[in-house]
Amino acid sequence: MGLRLAGKMEQWQELEQKLFMRTTRRLPVTLVRGQGARVWDTDGKEYLDFVGGWAVNSLGHCHPVVVKALMEQAKTLIQASNQFYTIPQVQLAKLLVDNSCLDRVFFCNSGAEANEGAMKLARRYGKLCLNGAYEIITTYGSFHGRTLATVAATGQDKFQQPYIPLPDGFVNVEYNNIEAIKAATTNRTCAVMVEPIQGEGGVNVPDDNYLKKIRAWCDETGILLILDEIQTGVGRIGSLFAYEQYGVEPDIMTLAKGLGSGVPIGVFLAKERASVFAPGEHGSTYGGNPLVCAAGLATLKFIIDNDIPGKVKKVGHYFVGGLEKLKAKFGFISDVRGRGLLLAVGFADDMAEEVVLTCLKEGLLVNQVKPNALRFMPPLIITEKDVDEALGILKTVFTRRL
Numbered sequence: 001m002g003l004r005l006a007g008k009m010e011q012w013q014e015l016e017q018k019l020f021m022r023t024t025r026r027l028p029v030t031l032v033r034g035q036g037a038r039v040w041d042t043d044g045k046e047y048l049d050f051v052g053g054w055a056v057n058s059l060g061h062c063h064p065v066v067v068k069a070l071m072e073q074a075k076t077l078i079q080a081s082n083q084f085y086t087i088p089q090v091q092l093a094k095l096l097v098d099n100s101c102l103d104r105v106f107f108c109n110s111g112a113e114a115n116e117g118a119m120k121l122a123r124r125y126g127k128l129c130l131n132g133a134y135e136i137i138t139t140y141g142s143f144h145g146r147t148l149a150t151v152a153a154t155g156q157d158k159f160q161q162p163y164i165p166l167p168d169g170f171v172n173v174e175y176n177n178i179e180a181i182k183a184a185t186t187n188r189t190c191a192v193m194v195e196p197i198q199g200e201g202g203v204n205v206p207d208d209n210y211l212k213k214i215r216a217w218c219d220e221t222g223i224l225l226i227l228d229e230i231q232t233g234v235g236r237i238g239s240l241f242a243y244e245q246y247g248v249e250p251d252i253m254t255l256a257k258g259l260g261s262g263v264p265i266g267v268f269l270a271k272e273r274a275s276v277f278a279p280g281e282h283g284s285t286y287g288g289n290p291l292v293c294a295a296g297l298a299t300l301k302f303i304i305d306n307d308i309p310g311k312v313k314k315v316g317h318y319f320v321g322g323l324e325k326l327k328a329k330f331g332f333i334s335d336v337r338g339r340g341l342l343l344a345v346g347f348a349d350d351m352a353e354e355v356v357l358t359c360l361k362e363g364l365l366v367n368q369v370k371p372n373a374l375r376f377m378p379p380l381i382i383t384e385k386d387v388d389e390a391l392g393i394l395k396t397v398f399t400r401r402l
């Protein structure tokens with residue numbers, strides 16, 4: 001499959017070292033091909049992929065419905081600009097609105113851009129409906145993106161320190177603590193923004209009633225609730241959207257990662273009353289272009305029609321069961337956390353990097369979400385057999401560490 005054409009692994013890795021800004025510490029693998037939950041490197045070595053393009057390849061690599069949609073749309077119309085109506089974006093908007101509690105959409109190209117737009121919308125709402133309120137309350141350990149405003153929203157020192165001074169109007173408070181949100185709310189507050197489960201922050205699951213308490217507080221004070229479902233949305237935790245499991249409805253929701261099964265797409269959605277943009281107040285050149293929306297439509301339709309969220313719930317339970325067995329066997333595993341197929345195991349010490357590298361040698365891709373924790377975010381279409389294989393490799397790797 002063109003592997004010889006791909007050249008030696010070292011050749012690409014040396015060139016990368018020379019040409020790229022040093023922002024990313026890559027693992028020593030050059031991937032050339034993917035199919036389902038498997039990927040192959042330049043040497044033809046196969047890996048079971050439990051990173052899934054960073055929680056992006058929801059239908060796995062090169063799923064036939066996504067490939068077909070992309071190929072047909074690529075032959076038809078790729079980009080037209082938003083000065084014109086195009087069909088795939090309207091179809092995707094309808095599917096999103098019909099299957100969520102939100103009423104209107106804005107398409108963009110990434111998660112950060114979706115959050116940036118959602119926060120701009122909340123500020124417009126504050127200006128128009130809350131006497132000019134503009135502050136957004138977010139939480140420690142959150143991750144909302146890499147633009148300046150989303151970095152200010154991201155309550156983690158390591159992302160903020162290099163860029164101080166950051167844009168004004170963000171207050172970071174403790175996660176899973178409703179009192180902290182209440183104490184930070186003033187007449188300047190226009191919104192609270194949280195992830196239903198913190199992904200990048202370490203797969204941190206809040207108490208079951210945390211979102212309900214935030215919802216009640218937002219209702220009481222009139223401020224907006226923004227849910228960043230960029231990682232938790234589109235089936236990842238065992239329901240189409242995470243908010244369904246927590247018994248709340250957001251005023252604004254952001255999606256990206258899993259929505260396009262690999263193509264760069266983001267969207268923020270809002271309830272009618274919060275959809276306060278006027279013409280010209282926000283925009284995007286590529287946002288919602290026919291090519292990415294065709295892929296998004298194929299992905300979302302497949303996920304809904306095949307009850308992928310229900311399957312995620314089952315296979316996720318199965319995976320957790322296996323991880324719990326490993327925990328019982330290996331004393332250095334401190335906890336198993338997460339929901340659906342957004343899972344993590346915590347370690348008593350900082351051994352995650354070593355485990356990631358050993359898994360890589362054994363043919364399993366996993367993510368070091370923290371120095372002392374591994375994250376699993378595989379394609380949503382994995383089977384119990386894939387899970388057994390991953391658990392087997394983890395067991396081998398952990399046994400060596402005993």
Ligand SMILES: *Cc1c(COP(=O)(O)O)cnc(C)c1O
Nearest residue numbers: 110111112143144145199230231
């Ligand atoms: C990945 C992520 C983002 C940022 O998305 P990008 O596409 O990298 O800009 C924002 N919020 C959450 C919860 C994420 O997981």
